[in-house]
Amino acid sequence: xxxxxxFDSQRFDDDAQNISSLSGGEKLxxxxxxxLATILTLLLFDEPSSDLDLDIVTWLEHFxxxxxxxxxxxxxxxxxxxxxxxAILHLDCSRNIKARASYFQEKL
Numbered sequence: 852x853x854x855x856x857x858f859d860s861q862r863f864d865d866d867a868q869n870i871s872s873l874s875g876g877e878k879l880x881x882x883x884x885x886x887l888a889t890i891l892t893l894l895l896f897d898e899p900s901s902d903l904d905l906d907i908v909t910w911l912e913h914f915x916x917x918x919x920x921x922x923x924x925x926x927x928x929x930x931x932x933x934x935x936x937x938a939i940l941h942l943d944c945s946r947n948i949k950a951r952a953s954y955f956q957e958k959l
Contacts, residue, residue, distance in 0.1 A: 875902035883911075896924035900931045 870878065879902050886894065899915075900908045908931070915922055915935040926932055932939060 876904065876907075879903060880907065892920055894920055894922045894924075896922065896926075898926055898928075899924050900926065900928045 870881065873881065879899075899911060903911065912931060912934050915924070915931075924931075924935075
């Protein structure tokens with residue numbers, strides 16, 4: 852699975868590599884690998900496409916669209932929302948506007 856994420860897990864075979872020295876994208880890939888190795892029924896993602904390269908974002912979109920797991924994600928990435936979300940709750944607390952559901956009506 853690490854190869855699919857273009858993540859060289861052998862870097863951790865010696866004690867020279869530590870997680871704090873990873874880039875933001877590498878840390879996110881490591882978190883995704885850990886999550887996928889665990890049996891979970893509910894996944895919570897906060898800005899899941901940020902700091903990822905295009906190949907991994909494409910994989911993530913496919914995973915979100917095809918999995919039988921319940922996924923709740925927070926995102927400003929309209930492309931990700933358009934491709935993956937089955938329902939959207941849009942919250943805007945800055946202008947006294949009520950929350951609205953089903954942001955993309957054509958998806959429902």
